[in-house]
Amino acid sequence: MQLKLNDISKSKFDSQNQWLFRGITAEIGPNDRIALIGGSGQGKSTLLRILSLLEPFDGGILQLDGQSSSASNPQSWRKKVTYVAQKPVMRSGSVGFNLRTVSELHNLPFQEELARRYMEAVGLGQTDWNKQAADLSGGEQQRLALVRSLMLDSQLLLLDEITSSLDPGSKQSVEKLLLEWVSGTANGANKAYVWITHDLEQARAICNQVWFMAEGCLLEKAETEGFFSNPATEQARQFIAGLQEERVEKQ
């Protein structure tokens, strides 16, 4: 799996002459664990949505395994490059019905064992599958939505603040599961993820690379340790200092 972003640009929703971001050139390869960080409104979610072809972009070329997005079938693209939204959307029906979504969409046998294993891993092992999904708490829904997407066995997961409603314990179990997931293979191919997070601890724990978005572009791409110990730009330094202060205040 190789996803190439070549000079990707996106204009702002309300004014077509202004750029939300521009000139993003990067590559995502097998075993990449990327933390995508940056202030609010920089277009991090938009970038992930573009990568999974849920949003159009205004300039540049996107290629998956050498094939450009415009020449690809969007369905098979999204099966390989899967976006998991921050706000979980439950289908109206039971927990089990939600878990069966992928097998129902693609006419595949439902892998119940796998689903149970994932549910167990994110701390939902005791959840009754007949319960209405809408009755779950926000944090439970967020985890169920993740498991539902994991059932797709995609090669690249695009995770949009998927632990934002979770308590520290559940957060860690999700991190553990995804680290385990990324070290496995999907149909013989190595996997990767890009994870938007505002949590520096989490970024350190789960990622081997950091992408930092600021000033309408991808300002830094670096190894995780290098980025945190010695950021190359002033903006990144300030951003890290800001998040650290926030954390100290919370504690």
Added chain:
Amino acid sequence: MSNMALICTVCFVAVAAFISMKQKLGLEKEILIGTFRSAVQLLFIGYVLHFVFETSHPAFIVIIILCMILVAAWNAGAKAKHVRGIRSRIAIALACTEGVTMAILLGFRIISPTPQYIIPVSGIIVGSSMIVCGLLLNHMKREMETARGEMEMLLALGATEKQAIHSSLRRSVRASMIPTIDGMKTVGLVQLPGMMTGMIVAGADPVEAVRYQILIMFVLASSAAMTAMVLSLISYRLWFAKDARLLPLQPAEKP
């Protein structure tokens, strides 16, 4: 009805205009335009029908029905102007419904193949189907906002457009058919339909009028179902961009 009696009907409009002025509703101009247009349009169609009934040429019947379909498609399409190509799809759906229904009506000799029957019944079919189209589109527009998250989630999991929009489409088809079905339940108890009333006023036997009305009610039910089905099937793709993304939301309309 004598000309004098016809002119006297203007007093009903005067009541509406008077109330509008008294209550400062600001609708006088609208009422005036509405009065003028309905009088002119109806008189015009009266003379056209008079002419068509006399000549009884099939080409005129076809032209009138086509005009009905085009005007109805244009009108219903205004509900979803931003969806490119929706008006032609509505026209196709209306034409299918009209074609199938007329084929059954004429094929089984339920009505006689004369303009006196074909044109009014076509008007009823196309008119009510137009309302069904409008309801369907209105509902779909709302679904595109309320069920957007669900549709995007399904797309993200690799669903096809049809799979992603299926639930919304089903809800919209249902919603568009409910008024027709409800109408079937209360007809005769609550409302006396215009056609039946018209026949009775014109001197027909009420039982004979009712037989025609029963026919019309059943035709309306089937045409509502047919229109909603066909339109939803041939138009669902229009809510997506070509790479299976949802169309962007429209900015809210100014009141």
